[in-house]
Amino acid sequence: MKTSFKNLITIFSITLSLFIFFSCSENKDRNSTSSNSIKIERKIDSVLSLLTLEEKVAMTHAQSKFSTKGVGRLGIPEIWMADGPHGVRAEISWDSWDYAGWTNDSITAFPALTCLAASFNPKLAGEYGFSLGEEARYRKKDVLLGPGVNTYRTPMNGRNFEYMGEDPFLASTLVVPYIKNVQKNGVAACVKHYALNNQEKWRDKVNVEVSDRALHEIYLPAFKASVQEAGVWAIMGAYNKFRGQYTTHHKILTTKILKKDWKYDGVVISDWSSAHTTKEAATYGLDLEMGTGTDGLGTTTANHYDQYFLANPFLEAIKKGELSEDLVDKKVRRILRLMYRTNMSKNRPLGNVNTKEHHQVARKVATEGIVLLKNEDNFFPIKDNKNITIAVIGENATRSMTAGGGSSELKPKFEISPLEGIKRRFKNATVIHSMGYETGPSMYDVIMPAKLNQDSLRIAAINTARKADIVLYVGGLNKSHLQDCEGDDRRSYKLPYKQEKFIKELKNVNPNLGMLLLTGNAVDMSFLPNVQGLIQTWYLGSMAGTAIADVVSGDVNPSGKLPFSFPKKLEDNAAHSFGDTSYPGVNFTQHYKEDILVGYRWHDTKNIEPQYAFGFGMSYTNFELSNITSDRKSYSENDKIIIKCDVSNIGDMKGAEVVQVYVGKENSDVKRAVKELKGFMKVYLDKGNKETVSITVDASKLAYYNEKISDWTIEKGDYNIYVGNASNDISKKLKIKIN
Structure with a gap:
């Protein structure tokens, strides 16, 4: 088909007009912001003088x-x-x-x-x-x-x-x-x-x-x-x-x-x-x-x-x-x-509180953040059948987790407990509950004593577990002093209140045992062989029980990934590997001897296997990463590195996977971690579907802080790009060069 010169001129004119329009619009927005800032500074000058x-x-x-x-x-x-x-x-x-x-x-x-x-x-x-x-x-x-x-x-x-x-x-x-x-x-x-x-x-x-x-x-x-x-x-x-x-x-x-x-x-x-x-x-x-x-x-x-x-x-x-x-x-x-x-702005909205939209956001954050850590024999999700009895055991099944913790303590309009959420969702099954142990209320800077007889609570819980087809133990930490709370640190890496022993006792009477772990921290997981399934649920706020029930039932497929490493023992953590000098310090001075090797950087570089790695999280479905490529093999320090990857849901239900891109420098002139997170993308897929994702990494972000010049330096040479779904689960390693 031939295009006349006149038509080409018309197309060019329209394109140029659109370019000018959008450029002007962007400049107008920038100029408007700049103009507003100038006006504010003039007002401030005027007020200061008064x-x-x-x-x-x-x-x-x-x-x-x-x-x-x-x-x-x-x-x-x-x-x-x-x-x-x-x-x-x-x-x-x-x-x-x-x-x-x-x-x-x-x-x-x-x-x-x-x-x-x-x-x-x-x-x-x-x-x-x-x-x-x-x-x-x-x-x-x-x-x-x-x-x-x-x-x-x-x-x-x-x-x-x-x-x-x-x-x-x-x-x-x-x-x-x-x-x-x-x-x-x-x-x-x-x-x-x-x-x-x-x-x-x-x-x-x-x-x-x-x-x-x-x-x-x-x-x-x-x-x-x-x-x-x-x-x-x-x-x-x-x-x-x-x-x-x-x-x-x-x-x-x-x-x-x-x-x-x-x-x-x-x-x-x-x-x-x-x-x-x-x-x-x-x-x-x-x-x-x-x-x-x-x-x-x-x-x-x-x-x-x-x-x-x-x-x-x-x-x-x-x-x-x-x-x-x-x-x-x-x-x-x-x-x-x-x-x-803020309070002198003429364009300030009015706000609102406790809306359905806010509750839905809270629920979505909770369900997307919950992390499935273990799922032996597909313990989760649990089906809501009429002929099963589910024993929900543990004080954390009913304890408020918005109370305590220090300055972040809240007064929600409501807080749905794990037990309440499970009861609402599992309408066909029989749900029974027992505390197992009791602690005092969460208070700042003081540990309140328990009031109930601990032996009686433990015996009652074990008897409850015997009656059930499935046991869900809701344990972990709480917001009390010396746990997940402002003002001081934990005293032990292990679970408090003799929970490890209690979990073993529950398993002895009912091996069909899964656990919901309520913490804001990693804990010693010596109990892990005694549970078939383990879900890290964090502190979830108003919609806690609903979100937990969403995931336990399979209404929502878990897609959370750990934002920190779970070391097998405390000494495997970088800060603790150097003794008191590094944590908590000696004579009120501490030296960060691990330097840049924090978290997974330490585990990777020192070849210390974690219990669970940064970025790890399981799903009820299975994903496959394939066709992992970079757009080029060689880049300048101002280029953008584009990594592409096909993500396939090869399992039986819809879900979400997080593609993670890490970068490491070969033969560096300075001490470096094996790899560092430089990009990620969460992708949602129905079963059987595939999607190509593109993750961009600025080459400038590969710089290290050069203490000799007090500024950032990008080393030339070869780099490794690691693409996977956890810091220790890499699907493919690519090589690129920075010129």
Whole structure:
């Protein structure tokens, strides 16, 4: 067919017009954002000129447990904050840690962030963040104190359940959509705890010594992504020290890296009581001091908020000329910028709470994050037949897991327990229950005693197991002190309350035994030979029981992948392999001797087989990865590496698989892990179907942090690309070259 010259000109004109239109649209959006920022900065200049020194200083510290002062005469509002990486905390009293006793502060409890990380689903992370942001906005909060992105270094950390696992790439990929979508509601996400707060034991005094390389490659990437990719509006400091200086006001971390190198324009908020001196708080980047709660010297005094380090002591130092007024101006500029983004924004939505949509998001995150770890003889899924009796045994089958845990404790409108969820779903089977053991209520910083007779509970549970066709033991940890709880770390890697012995006793009377493991941490799995099936269920919030029943019944095929390694014994974990010097430290100083070899990097490089590897998770169906290729064999450092792979569902039911791409450097000039996660994609397939997935890796992301030049370096030469569905289950290894 011939095309006339006139037609070619017409086609070219249309194409050019469309190109110009879309280019202009993009430029218009960028220009609009830039123009809006300029207008805000001019408004801030105007407001700053109207504020007295006393008013400016008053804006930089708390006036109550969770709020800061406004300036009434100028119409500048207060700032209100709430704890909440996985739900908006109930209202706290003005000047104590007691709950205020409101009747309208119940919310949706979303799954803890370990579960979100296990979903390997960035889109779902965005839905999670948006729903959570809506609830915070409805509760009239300006700052949501979350998410937490500290690195899973040791399974003993009592707060690991609040974080996103051991891999910096996974955490970075998920935290960005979470933050962006929280902030769409006019609520600031406050990413925490910056930085190196990787244990709760001695958290307020431990001094961390770690190499610059490990700092930049392992412990900072999720914070950096929060700033540079998500545009987070608030960051919370940490309690610990780094190289002898408290991290909340740190010359290197806060002043240089965060505010100078990353060009962060938001506020730095202290953790509650993590500020320590007026001079350092004023000089090294702290903008809002919260929670000091006394005069800063450990004694309670009248008008104690006025005695915060950034209160009267700051004011007096400026008046005496010991500190420059420019320091408070910089802080207030950031605070006002936060306000124009939140409570002084004209385009702020109203929010909502406890909607069906929020409950569905919570349920979906839960079902996608649940991990099937063992399934001998297809123990799971369990069919709902009339002629079977299912014994659900264990205190965790009925215990609230939104209560306790520290500052992330929640007051949900409802919380469906595992037992309740199973009873609702299994309407044909007979479901019976026995506790087996009892513990006291979850309280902060104290272990409450049990009230019931433990021997009687154990005997009753064993008798219940004898009556059943199937036993589901619901065990693990809980949110009590010295377990999965803020304030201190676990004391043992084993399951508490003699559960290992109890599981063996249950098996002796009924070998048809499966287990639901409720934890936010890895545990010793010496009990594993005694259970036919094992599901890691995390802490799932409001919809816990429903989501668990979805997976147990097979209504939903599990697709979660572990976001951290499960070592066979504690000494197999990198941090613990070096003894007390590395964890918890000696004389309140610890050295991260494993350096960059955290989690699976350690297991791979040292050839230490884990109990369960990072990225591992089974399915009720079977998948096959094939035709794995790279688009080229050779790349420059600015190229994109495109990996393609066919994923086939060769089993009997629909499901989802996570294709994982790891990269390792051959013959590196520096110490490297065998491989590191650099890309992943979750693909959903009906039985018998096949799909080709494409995963892009920026060649620039293969760089290591070069301590000699304090910058990133990409080594030339050969690299290995590993494609599989777990860090220890690689389907194919490819070779490429960076020129």
